[in-house]
Amino acid sequence: MNQSEKKAKNFEIIMKNLIAGGVAGMCSKTTVAPLDRIKILLQAQHEYYKHLGVFSGLKEVVQRESFLALYKGNLVQMIRAVPYAAIQFTAFEQYKKRLGKFFQQGSHIDGFLAGAAGGVTAAAITYPLDTIRARLAFQVTSNTLYSGIKHAAVRMFKEEGGLRALYRGFWPNMLGMIPYAGFSFYTFEKLKYLCLKYAPHYLYSEHKTTGNFILNIPAKLLCGGAAGAVAHTFSYPLDVTKRRMQLAMMNPTTHKYASGMLSTLKMIYTENGIVKGLYRGMSINFLRAxxxxxxxxxxxxxxxQMLDLDTGSSERIYYVYIRMIV
Structure with a gap:
């Protein structure tokens, strides 16, 4: 294979990873959209919902607004989720491929670093959409500040200090992304290995087209769910801090949270403590995650697998190992 063919093949792999990541992001975000909205309302302690729980909050949203209100902000979420997931998964594969040269096979350190780097890359590019989505999801029908994505972006840019307003809460998001993305990808890869090692006959099946052994659907769901729970536990306080900063300018009483990451963290802890402050809404986060x-x-x-990428860099060591023991 000459150089031009290698470049064409690499481009094809990148495009397929973009498609796979985009589909994954769209499906996962749509699945948890109602939980996402109530999480934002609880995290930032909206006056109508701060005294409610997860299910009572969901019920109140439907009664106060409408059923479709559970999906408020979901359009901008989709606009953000597809490129975010596509960039994250594609960057993960590329980082892991390059970092793998520096670490011993089976160490999984490259997976952790690649996951963190992929998450940071995706978040940095799509962060303004996350801020706009949070603003739209936080407002209620009876008190609407923004009529849509464009209106929110323009108003924030003009009234809150330009581009800086769209990136408010960026640093806690970046710092939280490192343990979040790192532990999610690391845990997922580690659990795949453990499934392969201890229960290959039950959790792996043979791909009809390629003949390679792959995780079956229940095993994928189990590993992915566990990875989400672990990752969110480590990063959640910074996620709460980010939301407070993103939504600070929507109400005069919360302007104080726009001052900076450390001061916001301190105020949340001082005013509400750990459980009701830094980990506010954690139960719904587990349900969502x-x-x-x-x-x-x-x-x-x-x-x-549908795009013939099932034997990529993250699978090869497991494929070789399973051939030896099955």
């Missing part, structure tokens, strides 16, 4: 990560990882892996 498990199906989100499960559907995301499962759809990514299924789409990769």
């Amino acid at each position: 498990i199906p989100f990560m499960a559907v995301g990882f499962a759809m990514y892996e299924v789409t990769k």
